[in-house]
Structures are given as C-alpha cells and as structure tokens.
Amino acid sequence: MIHLTAADYRRQPWKNGRGVTTELLHIREPDGRTRLRLSRASVTEDGPFSVFPGIARNLTVLSGPGFRLSGSGMNFRCDPLVPVAFPGDIELTASETNGRPSDDFNVMIAESFPMPQVLVARDTVLPPGEVMVYALGQITINGSTVDEGDLLLTTDRMTLVGAALVVRPMGPPLLQDQNFSPKNFRPARS
Secondary structure (H helix, E strand, O other), X not given: OEEEOHHHOEEEEOOOOOOEEEEEEEEEOOOOOEEEEEXXXXXXXXXXXXXXXXXXXXXXXXXXXXXXXXXXXXXXXXXXXXXEEEEOOOOOEEEOOOXXXXXXXXXEEEOOOOOOEEXXXXXXXXXXXXXXXXXXXXXXXXXXXXXXXXXXXXXXXXXXXXXXXXXXXXXXXXOOOOOOXXXXXXXXXX
C-alpha cells in the first residue's frame, strides 16, 4: 500500500491559465504522455475548461454548489458527490457558479484505457483489486487513521470507516506495471 499526503502533491497552473490544480498522482507512458492523472482544483468562476486531446475525464464536486458544463453538444450539471464522465478533447465552459467556488476531484485517463469506476463510498469493505482511495474526511482503513485529503493506492482488501472517493481501474493494471513510479511516495502509516 502506498500512502500519499499533501506533502507529496504538486501544485501547477491550469492548462488554460485560469486557475491552479493540485496534482495528486500522475502516471505517464514511457513516451511521457499521460496514462492516469488524479488531481484537485477549484472552479471559482464561469469560464472555459481546459481541453485535453486523447484523454477521458471524470469530475466529482467535493464541496460547494457545483456548476454546469456545456459546449460541443453537451450540457450537464456537476453536482456535489456525483461523479460525471466526459471526453477531455471537447471545448466545455463552466457556468452557473454564481461566484461561489466548488472544489472538485478529477480523474483523467488516456482514451486507450477504459474509464475507471469512480464512486463515493462510506463505511464499507472494498474487495481486493487495484484501487485508489481519496479520504473525504478523516477515515479509518483496516484500523489505521487516514487524514482528510490523503490518497491510498493498493490492491489489498480494505475496510473503510468514513467517506472516501474510490477510483477503481476497469482495464489492465495501472499501478502494478513497470511504468508506475510516482515521483514521491512513502509506505502507508500503521
């Protein structure tokens, strides 16, 4: 099990220059292209979303009122704790922010991989298999405390007490092949 905390994350400007993202995990292909990226960001105003050709996206509003995304024939709400999948290569604009920020969790994956299952889980047992668990508050995993905002990467069975966002890859392993080497990680705390 790998346990990432805020000290392991990296802040960087949005591709469109209108905000900042906190990158939690970035797995790249040998040629440098993104395979999987998990990040956090705040949508604070109406405006364009960054376009990512070759990437499928899933966004979950974690706090705030949410907002609407529309463009290129798409029009949908991003409401709190409801994962929403959409193509990354289309131009979308956020609206209905009403000047209120919404913090969100983003999953981006190369279109050559199936979109991972993204769900909000609470007080449950997660079966063995590749999974990434993002703590929505202080949680307990297999009896150990995990702080809000921490990210766990594991293939082990997990007993979760509390609420977490769970990302479960649906295709070939992402964390177990030779290309997985996050820049910074440390073993889970006991």
